[in-house]
Amino acid sequence: MNKIxxxxxxxxxxxxxxxxxxxxxxxxxxxxxxxxxxxxxxxxRIYQAKETITFNKRNLLPKLNLWNVLKLPFDWASAIDxxxxxAPFLVPNNWFRVSQSKLxxxxxxxxxxxxxxxxxxxxxxxxxxxxxxQSFLKLLKTQETQLSELIGIVKTRTVFGExxxxxxxxxxxxxxxIEEDIRLLDSLVYEEIKAMSYLMGIPQxxxxxxxxxxxxxxxxxxxxxxxxxVFRAMDNAPELNQxxxxxxxxxxxxxxAYFSFLGASTTSRGAGGGVFNNIPLQDGLGFGLxxxxxxxxxxxxxxxxxxxxxxxxxxxxxxxLVYNFNSYIKNIDNQNERFQLAQENYETVKTQLILGxxxxxxxxxxxxxxxxxxxxxxxxxxxxxxxxxxKLKRSIFNGDYTKKEGKLEDVTKRGEK
Amino acid sequence: xxxxLFLSLVFILSSCxxxxxxxxxxxxxxxxxxxxxxxxxxLTTENQQILKKYFSGVKDVSYEFLNNSSMQNYTHRKFSRFxxxxxxxxxxxxxxxxxxxxxxxxxxxxxxxxxxxxxYKEILISIKKIFSEMEIxxxxxxxxxxxxxxxxxxxxx
Numbered sequence: 099m100n101k102i103x104x105x106x107x108x109x110x111x112x113x114x115x116x117x118x119x120x121x122x123x124x125x126x127x128x129x130x131x132x133x134x135x136x137x138x139x140x141x142x143r144i145y146q147a148k149e150t151i152t153f154n155k156r157n158l159l160p161k162l163n164l165w166n167v168l169k170l171p172f173d174w175a176s177a178i179d180x181x182x183x184x185a186p187f188l189v190p191n192n193w194f195r196v197s198q199s200k201l202x203x204x205x206x207x208x209x210x211x212x213x214x215x216x217x218x219x220x221x222x223x224x225x226x227x228x229x230x231x232q233s234f235l236k237l238l239k240t241q242e243t244q245l246s247e248l249i250g251i252v253k254t255r256t257v258f259g260e261x262x263x264x265x266x267x268x269x270x271x272x273x274x275x276i277e278e279d280i281r282l283l284d285s286l287v288y289e290e291i292k293a294m295s296y297l298m299g300i301p302q303x304x305x306x307x308x309x310x311x312x313x314x315x316x317x318x319x320x321x322x323x324x325x326x327x328v329f330r331a332m333d334n335a336p337e338l339n340q341x342x343x344x345x346x347x348x349x350x351x352x353x354x355a356y357f358s359f360l361g362a363s364t365t366s367r368g369a370g371g372g373v374f375n376n377i378p379l380q381d382g383l384g385f386g387l388x389x390x391x392x393x394x395x396x397x398x399x400x401x402x403x404x405x406x407x408x409x410x411x412x413x414x415x416x417x418x419l420v421y422n423f424n425s426y427i428k429n430i431d432n433q434n435e436r437f438q439l440a441q442e443n444y445e446t447v448k449t450q451l452i453l454g455x456x457x458x459x460x461x462x463x464x465x466x467x468x469x470x471x472x473x474x475x476x477x478x479x480x481x482x483x484x485x486x487x488x489k490l491k492r493s494i495f496n497g498d499y500t501k502k503e504g505k506l507e508d509v510t511k512r513g514e515k
Numbered sequence: 516x517x518x519x520l521f522l523s524l525v526f527i528l529s530s531c532x533x534x535x536x537x538x539x540x541x542x543x544x545x546x547x548x549x550x551x552x553x554x555x556x557x558l559t560t561e562n563q564q565i566l567k568k569y570f571s572g573v574k575d576v577s578y579e580f581l582n583n584s585s586m587q588n589y590t591h592r593k594f595s596r597f598x599x600x601x602x603x604x605x606x607x608x609x610x611x612x613x614x615x616x617x618x619x620x621x622x623x624x625x626x627x628x629x630x631x632x633x634x635y636k637e638i639l640i641s642i643k644k645i646f647s648e649m650e651i652x653x654x655x656x657x658x659x660x661x662x663x664x665x666x667x668x669x670x671x672x
Contacts, residue, residue, distance in 0.1 A: 137644070167656065203601060319623055320622075320623055322623060322625075325559060325560055326558055326559075326622060326627050327625070327627055328560060329560050329563035329567075329627070329628075329629075330562070330563075330626075330627050330628065330629065332630075333563075333567065333629050334630070388636060453572060487624075491625070491627060494625060494626075494627065495630075496625050496626050502630060502634070503630065505574060505575065505578045506574055506630060506631060506638075507578045508579050508581070508582070509581060509637075509641050509642075510573055510634050510636050510637045510641060512581050512641045512644065513637050513638070513640040513641030513644065
């Protein structure tokens with residue numbers, strides 16, 4: 099009985115003291131890659147695409163279909179139908195499907211790269227936003243302390259009849275408002291940390307703690323120009339590479355239409371190959387060939403339109419990011435000055451109050467609010483710059499987003515061996 | 516007669532087999548010159564394209580050599596035909612130009628050039644591995660070439 103009790107106690111205790119995990123911003127990318135649910139699912143799709151290539155290659159070799167063989171003694175002419183079993187490599191469309199599955203595998207890899215980069219960026223931005231909100235929470239608590247001090251002073255002055263009672267009530271109302279803001283922000287931080295755990299595939303039971311980051315020194319940064327960044331953004335965009343691979347695969351669909359008189363292929367194009375399912379292909383040479391070819395051409399035009407639209411979206415995002423980055427750099431002095439003035443003002447009014455000078459408590463409240471607004475604005479500014487830098491890194495595939503293109507990866511890996 | 520014709524055909528075909536790759540290797544000379552010409556200029560999109568052409572060219576040629584063992588064997592057999600003392604000076608970028616480019620490619624902590632530029636030295640180290648010691652000695656018989664490769668960190672002292 100005692101043993102059972104101890105076991106139950108230990109079990110309860112283990113739940114009561116949830117496991118704690120501290121992570122840093124540098125770990126986010128690797129964690130997302132290893133355990134993010136969407137990434138893991140997509141990695142399986144790549145695996146399937148790779149296996150489809152092997153399947154389609156082996157499908158070119160003879161296979162045994164007992165029912166077709168049994169038909170032979172009754173109908174020798176049916177031997178012709180057996181070409182797909184005995185010599186599938188004689189059907190050109192089977193070869194075209196192999197080529198298509200190779201290209202769809204590469205397209206799938208590019209899709210994975212885009213998805214991976216987006217998930218990493220989402221997780222990293224959430225990380226910095228959570229830290230920012232935690233920092234806001236600290237500033238709110240400081241404001242609450244400052245207000246409590248003011249309430250103490252005003253309370254004494256009310257007793258001596260130096261301040262009207264409604265001012266004290268007004269200040270108390272303001273303090274209650276701040277307490278509510280603290281509660282709301284605390285809940286938001288809690289939700290953000292739970293969302294972080296989900297993005298990184300960390301079980302919800304684990305208590306996640308975030309390490310602080312070094313915020314960029316905005317004063318040391320120089321303005322950037324769109325022209326210098328656009329090349330790398332386009333050169334590295336997996337979204338554009340994906341269209342290029344799919345368009346290359348389309349050539350083989352056209353060939354399938356031309357060679358349909360030698361039989362249609364029943365093998366799959368592989369993961370993502372469904373994109374060509376709406377292109378009708380005849381099983382044999384017929385009058386529909388012209389239409390099939392025209393539809394493939396039209397499909398190619400759709401891909402071009404989509405690629406062009408994607409290019410414009412990339413450019414639009416990059417223009418906005420560069421513009422924001424430069425405007426932050428330009429305005430940092432303004433933010434610093436605002437904070438400095440608000441702090442000086444607060445210190446002056448506070449000193450006057452301590453020295454017993456007749457300071458309007460509402461003036462004091464205004465200086466506390468000004469200081470809070472300026473502190474929040476400056477803090478937010480620094481985090482916004484950090485976020486913009488992160489988004490820029492994503493758009494030009496720098497830092498954690500660097501992923502070598504297939505050939506480059508192959509060549510450099512050989513050098514390491 | 517037929518036999519001779521057949522053998523000649525095989526010979527012609529085998530010699531043209533890697534023609535594209537070797538012609539791409541030769542074309543690197545022009546693109547390297549273009550890179551050196553723009554090394555002192557600003558990194559505009561057009562200049563980035565010039566960089567991409569050369570550095571991707573080096574990567575593509577290296578990929579072809581590294582992934583084709585029969586081409587490697589062919590290269591060993593015909594080494595003197597394609598590689599001499601001048602090859603290194605003709606197709607490899609001088610370290611000073613490369614350092615300048617790397618400096619220009621880094622803006623506010625961002626790397627704005629193509630990834631091949633950053634991994635240029637690694638690519639050269641990879642491709643070096645397909646050559647035998649004797650072949651390397653032939654290439655580096657030229658002092659300027661040896662210095663170039665030493666400066667780039669492709670060769671060790």
